Amino acid sequence: MQQNRRDFLKxxxxxxxxxxTPMQLSxxxxxxxxxxxxxxxxxxxxxxxxxIKVHTQDxxxxxxxTDNEGEDEFDTRQARACVRGRSSRYKVYNANxxxxxxxxxxKRGEGKFMPISWEQAFDEIASKMKxxxxxYGNEAFFITYATGTTGTIINRCTSGxxxxxxxxxxGYLNYYNSYSTAQITNAMNYFYGGSPASDIxxxxxxxxxxxFGANHVETRMGGGGIGYAYHKALEESGCKIIHIDPRYNDSxxxxxxxxxxxxxxxxxxxxxxxxxxxxxxxxxxxxxxxxYTIGFSENTLPSDAPKNSSYESYVLGTYDGIxxxxxxxxxxxxxxxxxxxxxxxxxxLTKPCFIEQGWGVQRHxxxxxxxxxxxTLACMIGSIGIEGGNTGCRTGSSKTYDIMGMPYKNPIKDxxxxxxxxxxxxxxxxxxxxxxxxxGTKQLKQYQIYLQYSxxxxxxxxxxx
Numbered sequence: 001m002q003q004n005r006r007d008f009l010k011x012x013x014x015x016x017x018x019x020x021t022p023m024q025l026s027x028x029x030x031x032x033x034x035x036x037x038x039x040x041x042x043x044x045x046x047x048x049x050x051x052i053k054v055h056t057q058d059x060x061x062x063x064x065x066t067d068n069e070g071e072d073e074f075d076t077r078q079a080r081a082c083v084r085g086r087s088s089r090y091k092v093y094n095a096n097x098x099x100x101x102x103x104x105x106x107k108r109g110e111g112k113f114m115p116i117s118w119e120q121a122f123d124e125i126a127s128k129m130k131x132x133x134x135x136y137g138n139e140a141f142f143i144t145y146a147t148g149t150t151g152t153i154i155n156r157c158t159s160g161x162x163x164x165x166x167x168x169x170x171g172y173l174n175y176y177n178s179y180s181t182a183q184i185t186n187a188m189n190y191f192y193g194g195s196p197a198s199d200i201x202x203x204x205x206x207x208x209x210x211x212f213g214a215n216h217v218e219t220r221m222g223g224g225g226i227g228y229a230y231h232k233a234l235e236e237s238g239c240k241i242i243h244i245d246p247r248y249n250d251s252x253x254x255x256x257x258x259x260x261x262x263x264x265x266x267x268x269x270x271x272x273x274x275x276x277x278x279x280x281x282x283x284x285x286x287x288x289x290x291x292y293t294i295g296f297s298e299n300t301l302p303s304d305a306p307k308n309s310s311y312e313s314y315v316l317g318t319y320d321g322i323x324x325x326x327x328x329x330x331x332x333x334x335x336x337x338x339x340x341x342x343x344x345x346x347x348x349l350t351k352p353c354f355i356e357q358g359w360g361v362q363r364h365x366x367x368x369x370x371x372x373x374x375x376t377l378a379c380m381i382g383s384i385g386i387e388g389g390n391t392g393c394r395t396g397s398s399k400t401y402d403i404m405g406m407p408y409k410n411p412i413k414d415x416x417x418x419x420x421x422x423x424x425x426x427x428x429x430x431x432x433x434x435x436x437x438x439x440g441t442k443q444l445k446q447y448q449i450y451l452q453y454s455x456x457x458x459x460x461x462x463x464x465x
Contacts, residue, residue, distance in 0.1 A: 033058045042085035045146070048225035050081035052088065061089040067223060077232075079223035133170065138412055139445050141172035145179065145418040159405025171412035176439060178418055180359050187368035188393060191375050197356075197393040200226055203233035205388030208350040211243045212267055212374050214358035214394065217250040229397045231255065239354070239388075242343075244270070260343070265364035266333040267357075270340065271373035273329030275315045277344035278380060284348070285382030293379050311376060348381055352388030355381075356395055413440035 035055050042050045053065045066081040091097070101121035106112030132140050143162050166172040177185065188195040200216075203209060216230035234241060234255055243252045244260045244267070252259050262270060278284050289296045295305070297312045308318045317323035326337035326344075333340075347353055355378040362371045375392035383389030416424055417437050424431060424444065431444045438444055 035062065040088075042081050042222070042224075043088065043091070044082075044084045046084075046219070046221065046225065048220065048222040050079050050085050050222040050224040052081045052085050054088075061092055064088050077223055077228060080228070081223065082221040082227075085222060129169070137445065138166075138170035139173050139414055141166050141169075142175075142421065142424070143172060144421055145175055159408070161406060163410070164406045164408040167408040167410045171410050173412060173424075174410065174415035174440070175418040175421065176415050181362070182417075182419070183362040183368040184357075184359060184371040184394075187362070187371040188375065191372055192391065192393075195393045196391050197395045198354075198390040199398050200229045200395040201233050201397065202388055202390070203230075203239065203354055204237045206237055206239040206352050206354040207388065208240045208346065208352075209234075209242070209354040209356070210347060211241070211245070211251070212355075212357040212370075213245050213360040214243075214356045215245070215249040215251045215360070217253075217255070219358070226395065226397050240350075260335060260339065263332065263334045265367070265370065266329075267361050267370040268366075268373040269324070269329045269332040270335065271377050272315050272324035273326045273333075273337075273340050274344040274347065274377060275311070275380060276324045277326065277341050278348050279312060279315060281345070281348075283345065284380050288382035288384075289379060292384075296376070296379065347377070352386055353381055353383050354388060354390050355383060355392045356390050357392060358394060414444065415439040416444070 035057050037053055037055050040052050040054045042048070042052050051067055053067070055062050055065065064086050066086055067078040068080075070076060070078060072078045101116050101118060102113035103116045103121075103124075104112065105114045129141075143166065163172075185195065216225075217227045220226040220230075222228070230251070240257045241255055242258045242260060243249070243256050244262050245252070246262055246264045248259055248261070290300060294300050294302065295310055298308070298310045301310050313319045315324045322328065326340035329335070329340055330337040347355075355374065357371065357374045361374065362368060364370065378384055378390060378392035384391050415438070416431065420431070420436060423436065428444050431438050433439065433442055
């Protein structure tokens, strides 16, 4: 191949420059801008809020990394984001991401929208908000549950900028409960007067841990959540781990001594059979039950309670004529009766025993009974208030990270269950405290008229990033 002198000298000069340092080569020859690193927060809707490092060049996100600073000890740990948090750049540059407001121009459901300016969107929304307030009052405004992406609206829809804005504007209709925890929250309010739980770090002192649908690694991931704490606590304790779950989840992999699959929603039946074995074999912590509980046995029932209405009477069949034996529970839970008997003995005789449930257990019809049953199991073995024990509720950690909410005070006290907001749209004026659990008022005001009007408003002008 022939090569002229000019080309030879040009390429010789270039490669001669390789004697320079990589930084000099980058600066002198490639003329690239430096990588700029800034801290940001993960915007995944898990509630963990891990910090992430965003590395940009010329204003473009090149990659995202996680916390790698300081000591990586449990009490001063690195808050490492999971793979979802570290892949945030793909959400930023996703081809389907909307970058400007769109206004619906066709019929609802046709999918026809036209781009509009931010100024037009603000003007239209502000005008409609003013009109709604004048016609129907502030009770006609409603922020739906889980509006937006949790991590990008400053600490959830209930304490973020929308809540502050509408509060300053005169208030809005509240909601209570959540799709995640409605049944366990209410069940534990009546059971414990709240949802008390141990710090998950107490696993360090446990000899046995039983998890009912508690999947820390997948659902509470990241260094800012409980997944890391779960891993470290188990690493330091060496206790036996049993997961009772319909699914072999990631919390079982590498952390679990035994997985017991169970038919979904049948945890209460399993607990009843465990209780049956403990009662028959005198394995209960009777001192704890008689001192701190009401209604487990007949002698702790209130004086005006019906006879044979205790939990023990239910388990033994005195109440309904059906003994809750392991054989009875096996048909319901699909767990072999022999393993149920063994498990009851193991839980009762291993001290301390850590009992915890996740939120999936209560996401069924009558799910509050599953939640109450697991809490009852913790009471039966007296594992409450001791190092290495737990109440049966979902644990927390003293080492979690979250962002503070914005200060606000909503003047409106009216509230509806979060999952009945569609009812408020179609039959708002019919909803009362007795029929629909409305709080703060006896009956909703003219929400039906407004909310139908509101749907039109927010379908026409949708704000996006």
